[in-house]
Amino acid sequence: MDTSQLLKGVLDLAVLAVLKDEDGYGYDVLRRLRGGGMEEVGDASVYGTLRRLYRAGLLTSYVVPSDEGPHRKYYGVNDAGRERLVESERAWRAFSEALDGILRKGAAA
Amino acid sequence: MNTTETRQELVDYLRRVRAALADLPADELAEVMEDVEPHLAEVLDETGDLTGRLGTPEDYAAELRAAGGYPPPASADSARGKSRLAARYFVWSTALLTFTCLVVGGMLAQPRHQEKYLWLFFTLLAAAPGLVWVFSGYLRRADVESLPEYRFARARGVAAAGLPSPRVVEFIRSLRPGWWVARVVLVLALMLVGATEGVVVAVVVVAFLTWAGPRSSTDRRLLPLVVAGNALLATATLTVVLYASDRSSQRPYEYVSPGLNYQGKYLDNVYAVDADGKPIPEFYLYDHEGMPLNVVRNSCESSSRAFDNRFPQPQVEYRGGQCVELSGLPFVPLPPNATLRPSTTSVIPSTSATTTPVSPSPSVSLSPSVTTTPVSSAPATTTTG
Structure with missing residues (x-):
């Protein structure tokens, strides 16, 4: 099945999570997500998500000049972003457990 | 990999993504493109084929728009088109106003051509809707700045402003406090020249600039009016100076009607x-x-x-x-x-008439025409003398 619909809902959480420990520019974020197993995440979706989180005040951004090629804009999680990450993680775990339970019951039935 | 060809592909792709997102606020669009540009460059370096991996630029833009939580383009487009039209009207009408101010300023010292105030009035009237939109917030700065003609004019303006050396610019800046003195001098000069309406216009413009000039550095909405006002004063000053130098050099040759005059009569x-x-x-x-x-x-x-x-x-x-x-x-x-002699004619001139040539009889006239000549018919003056 097409997992892109599933991915969409959790992309915010995933992006915040991969930026939690280390700032990164757009392509870093994309690589970390793909490296983490989210192969089907769309390139443009990641960039859109970064901008939305930034506008929501959850990310900081700064431009790092580059000798070759265009300058890179790095994103990092700020305090509000960390708070959101904790909340979302809790919500996700509760949701995931609930869904696990439902799925197990369905399988057992 | 052919570098020029891939660069061209990158440029085209970027252009189409930008076009598809053109309804975003200019600042936000710039931020987005700052992310997208290195991304596409990197994808191109890795795969050599943007469309194969990312889809069409329009698909890419649509995905980014959806994930970014930006409003859908359909409804935004018409609003955008409307404000674009409004922005265009604003830019052109204020440009026309500035041009008219330049021309009218140059004619301010002349009492002739009264219709110039009508031009000024009408262009001001034409620029009014645009100014209302700007001051009411209907037209945003980004709308105006996204216009190609604005960018073109700005690029030219920056290039022109960059021409004089920084020291010259600094010197002109340092003169700024003296500008209001120059304005007062201009008004006085116009008074001397005798251009009454010009004085009124100049006083109004000076008053406006005194108020709006300092504010325009923080409130850019006032800028077009400040530019127009300064344009008017600039050409007015220029012509008053030229007029004055012209007058002083030509005074010896001042025009006097030629010919002879007697008691004010030609x-x-x-x-x-x-x-x-x-x-x-x-x-x-x-x-x-x-x-x-x-x-x-x-x-x-x-x-x-x-x-x-x-x-x-x-x-x-x-x-x-x-x-x-x-x-x-x-x-x-x-x-x-003639009065000392016995007259043989029937005319006896009055005392007041002695200096007046009087024609007693047309018989000896050498004149081919008597129409302009004072002629007295004889019997009327017999009572005096």
Whole structure:
């Protein structure tokens, strides 16, 4: 099945999570997500998500000049972003457990 | 990999993504493109094929728009198109206003061409809707700044402003406090020139600039009006300076109507008679300094504009399409001492009439024309003397 619909809902959480420990520019974020197993995440979706989180005040951004090629804009999680990450993680775990339970019951039935 | 070809692909892709997202606020769009540009460059380096991995630029833009939580383009497009039209109207009408201010400023010192105030009024009226949109917030700065003509003008403006050396710019800046003195001087100069309406316009503009000038550095909405006002004052100052220098250099040659005047009346000709009333056929006039009283010679040769002080001038008349020069008196003078003699005519001139040539009888007239000559018909004056 097409997992892109599933991915969409959790992309915010995933992006915040991969930026939690280390700032990164757009392509870093994309690589970390793909490296983490989210192969089907769309390139443009990641960039859109970064901008939305930034506008929501959850990310900081700064431009790092580059000798070759265009300058890179790095994103990092700020305090509000960390708070959101904790909340979302809790919500996700509760949701995931609930869904696990439902799925197990369905399988057992 | 062909570098030029891939660069071109990158440029095209970027352009189409930007076009598809053109309805985003300009600042946000710039931020997005700052992310997208290195991304596409990197994808291109890795795969060499943007569309294969990312889809069409429009797909890419749509995905980014959806994930970014930006409003869908359909509804935004019409609003965007409307505000784009409004922005365009604003830019062009204020540009026209500035141009009119330049022209009217240049004509401010002239009392003629009163219709220039009408032009100013109408262009101000035409610019009014745009200004209302800007000040009401209907038109945002980004709308105006995204216009290609604005970008073009701005690029040219920056290039032109970069031409003088920084020291010159610094020097001009340091003169800024003196500008209001220059403005007052301009108003006074216009008063001296006698351009009353010009003074009114200049005073209004100066008052406005005094208020708006300092504010325009923080409130950019005032900028077009400040630019227009300064344009008007600039050309007005320029022409007043030119006018003044022109006047001072030309004063010796100030235009005076040529010819002779007697008690404020222009004299077509001057005649002289001797004590017996006999016309003097040719004489020459001088003033008290011995300067000849030269006037334009009447002549049938219209091309020759000779000056001399020989009188009486010939009378020039057109008869049947032919130009003829006539000499002689167009009237018959009364001898100056006629009152001392027994008169044989029926006319006895009044005391006030002694200096007036009176024609007692047309029989001896040398005149081909008597229309301009004072002629007294005899019986009316018999009561005096």
